[in-house]
Amino acid sequence: GAGVSQSPSNKVTEKGKDVELRCDPISGHTALYWYRQRLGQGLEFLIYFQGNSAPDKSGLPSDRFSAERTGESVSTLTIQRTQQEDSAVYLCASSLGPTYEAFFGQGTRLTVV
Amino acid sequence: GQNIDQPTEMTATEGAIVQINCTYQTSGFNGLFWYQQHAGEAPTFLSYNVLDGLEEKGRFSSFLSRSKGYSYLLLKELQMKDSASYLCADRSFQKLVFGTGTRLLVSP
Numbered sequence: 001g002a003g004v005s006q007s008p009s010n011k012v013t014e015k016g017k018d019v020e021l022r023c024d025p026i027s028g029h030t031a032l033y034w035y036r037q038r039l040g041q042g043l044e045f046l047i048y049f050q051g052n053s054a055p056d057k058s059g060l061p062s063d064r065f066s067a068e069r070t071g072e073s074v075s076t077l078t079i080q081r082t083q084q085e086d087s088a089v090y091l092c093a094s095s096l097g098p099t100y101e102a103f104f105g106q107g108t109r110l111t112v113v
Numbered sequence: 114g115q116n117i118d119q120p121t122e123m124t125a126t127e128g129a130i131v132q133i134n135c136t137y138q139t140s141g142f143n144g145l146f147w148y149q150q151h152a153g154e155a156p157t158f159l160s161y162n163v164l165d166g167l168e169e170k171g172r173f174s175s176f177l178s179r180s181k182g183y184s185y186l187l188l189k190e191l192q193m194k195d196s197a198s199y200l201c202a203d204r205s206f207q208k209l210v211f212g213t214g215t216r217l218l219v220s221p
Contacts, residue, residue: 042200045209093209099144101158101161104156
């Protein structure tokens, strides 16, 4: 595609429910990142995929968070048993590789009520 | 860890020059990025430094000193539309980690 696409753009969910966020990277981009951005704050690294290597999951805040990516295609970020503190914008980015600029999607705004 | 430090907020006047500093931990360093983020929007790429020195790109320039773990973004001829957050990002051990960002307010 022309750019990184994320869906849904907005999600409101009840506390305790599971949510799945989707990211379609730019075609051919081997690197994919997920970040969380709370209101007025910086980007918090969550997870990094590079090709078929094992992902760097060091930023996932708890075992309620998980992410998958098949090859160099779509990635999904799953949050189980959502809590109010999970409310944030979740941003996905992709790049041609580790030394190339990352392009961001418009994010998914998650609100847990 | 990858502690990245940058000032929280800066103010400047239209037409002026502003320098936004960023320090980072040097272990596993593999490049320093600057991004711009307007409120409610996704970050957009500004510059990338992997070697020491100054990279100039129009009104924006970025500098890197690897030995000091230091970078700065220089914005010249400030315009009102430059009011945004400027994010310093360190690529160490492959992953890309961002600082908390510097909110720049440009006033007339």
